[in-house]
Amino acid sequence: MIDYPFEAVPAPGEAMQVATGIHWLRMPLPFKPDHINLWLLQDDDEDGPGWTIVDTGYAVDQTRTLWEQLLAGPMANGRVKRIIVTHFHPDHVGCARWLSEKTGAMVWMTTGEYLSAHAAHADVGGFDRANTGRLFMRHGLGKVLSAPPAPTSDPRAAAPTGERRDPPVPACYRRLMDGEQLSIGAHRWRVITAFGHAPEHATLACEDAAVLIAGDQILPTITPNISVWGNQPESNPLGQYLGSLSRFEPLAENTLVLPSHGRVFLGLHERLAALRTHHEDKLEALLAELGEPRCAADILPVLFKRPLGEFERILAMGEAIAHLHWLMYAGSASRQTGEDGLITFQALRPR
Numbered sequence: 001m002i003d004y005p006f007e008a009v010p011a012p013g014e015a016m017q018v019a020t021g022i023h024w025l026r027m028p029l030p031f032k033p034d035h036i037n038l039w040l041l042q043d044d045d046e047d048g049p050g051w052t053i054v055d056t057g058y059a060v061d062q063t064r065t066l067w068e069q070l071l072a073g074p075m076a077n078g079r080v081k082r083i084i085v086t087h088f089h090p091d092h093v094g095c096a097r098w099l100s101e102k103t104g105a106m107v108w109m110t111t112g113e114y115l116s117a118h119a120a121h122a123d124v125g126g127f128d129r130a131n132t133g134r135l136f137m138r139h140g141l142g143k144v145l146s147a148p149p150a151p152t153s154d155p156r157a158a159a160p161t162g163e164r165r166d167p168p169v170p171a172c173y174r175r176l177m178d179g180e181q182l183s184i185g186a187h188r189w190r191v192i193t194a195f196g197h198a199p200e201h202a203t204l205a206c207e208d209a210a211v212l213i214a215g216d217q218i219l220p221t222i223t224p225n226i227s228v229w230g231n232q233p234e235s236n237p238l239g240q241y242l243g244s245l246s247r248f249e250p251l252a253e254n255t256l257v258l259p260s261h262g263r264v265f266l267g268l269h270e271r272l273a274a275l276r277t278h279h280e281d282k283l284e285a286l287l288a289e290l291g292e293p294r295c296a297a298d299i300l301p302v303l304f305k306r307p308l309g310e311f312e313r314i315l316a317m318g319e320a321i322a323h324l325h326w327l328m329y330a331g332s333a334s335r336q337t338g339e340d341g342l343i344t345f346q347a348l349r350p351r
């Protein structure tokens with residue numbers, strides 16, 4: 001059973017202790033899910049009292065105002081010693097540069113995430129929206145849009161905020177490596193990298209306190225977005241995601257999981273099993289639909305039971321392709337490209 005040991009969630013601008021020296025912060029997001037959890041680790045050493053920040057919130061004034069409150073309030077007794085960012089998505093990396101400039105603290109990230117953050121901001125390395133838009137069109141996106149998008153259509157142009165999502169990031173960083181041990185205050189933390197949701201997502205496990213900072217990799221009630229994007233059109237992110245879940249199996253049964261969205265929870269192993277089952281069920285349902293060749297746009301209703309808005313349909317395309325690629329790489333489905341360029345998949349009979 002998933003158990004939520006804390007009734008309350010921290011109020012905006014307040015820190016709530018969830019284990020010795022480990023504090024939970026919440027920041028609003030201008031889109032769903034409507035909040036992100038950030039973490040504040042007490043980082044006292046011979047140089048004096050301090051803090052390590054884990055993840056930074058979306059780059060909007062509301063977040064910066066809350067950080068000002070925290071820095072002047074609960075954090076005023078120590079300086080910020082480092083800023084760890086789990087992955088490059090804008091709700092996590094958003095205020096990293098601003099916080100780094102304000103506090104003088106270095107940003108710590110894996111190389112995959114640091115370079116992806118730069119590429120996403122600069123629209124290079126295939127991170128530009130038009131690149132993914134073209135991929136989704138080849139998988140049938142045009143069938144599920146009310147009007148055909150312009151050739152340079154930006155699949156995220158309809159983002160509710162209407163502003164640029166990917167923020168500028170610092171020009172230097174401290175590299176986080178898988179398996180690296182970090183001493184933060186009284187605790188030791190081990191970096192565990194994970195894949196599928198982001199290129200080299202860092203999670204942090206503290207075995208002495210039985211705490212896991214899970215980022216977006218393990219969420220309590222929703223599954224993270226696992227998508228094929230335009231710059232890696234042949235990727236198998238669902239295979240990478242399910243494969244990296246096993247990296248968390250050795251952690252203790254009583255591990256307190258600190259996810260980026262939702263509430264702090266106990267029941268890591270149950271949640272790992274449920275995440276696997278969720279995707280296995282979707283894959284099985286999908287395979288049953290592939291008696292005839294179908295494109296990714298055709299199978300959106302199999303993966304998503306609720307009606308999807310136009311913007312959600314665009315985002316769902318990447319997830320649909322990810323599930324189809326998993327079946328293809330598992331040898332359960334074949335892929336064909338039609339004369340019109342449309343990519344379809346069909347179930348292969350078991351041999």
Ligand SMILES: [Zn+2]
Binds near residue numbers: 087089197198216
């Ligand atoms: Zn994310």
